[in-house]
Amino acid sequence: MRTYASKEELxxxxxxxxxxxxxxxxxxxxxxxxxxxxxxDKTPSENLSYQLGWVNLLLSWEEKESAGVEVHTPVEGYKWNDLGKLYQSFYETYGTGTLAEQTQQLNEKVIELCDWIETLSDKELFEPEQRKWATTKAKWPLYKWIHINSVAPFTNFRTKIRKWKKLVL
Structure with a gap:
């Protein structure tokens, strides 16, 4: 997985x-x-809904922990070994709007994500065990959670949507 020298680079x-x-x-x-x-494997709306779901979850984990609420990852009622049902909930929650509405929502959430990262210290961002929600057996620092839920899918899903467009449009 990619590493970053600074929060600005991320x-x-x-x-x-x-x-x-x-x-x-x-x-x-x-x-x-x-x-x-x-x-x-995803329609354009599902593609955007997936992104909205994960970025919203990431931000909600931080918000809940900051408020003193115990965070259940990935989210209450879902388990890491059964994410298909979680993805379906993303499609149902975020897929009802138009593509323009989904895009606008995701634009806002990515800005919110970057604003949050800006507030983090280097220790919070790059050292493991800085948040209860991010403390797993893998001991990932926050930047890895952020990368895997933003940079990685933005990159990989761009390839998928380009393939979809090539075959449909």
């Missing part, structure tokens, strides 16, 4: 990867937002 990477990812949706007609094809 924020820059999030913004760059996100900008490339989100522009892929500019030319997808609204009437095709739920078009499923065998070669790609």
């Amino acid at each position: 924020i820059t990477e999030i913004k760059q990867r996100y900008q490339k990812y989100i522009t892929e949706f500019d030319d997808i007609p609204e009437e095709l937002k739920n078009k499923r094809i065998e070669e790609v």
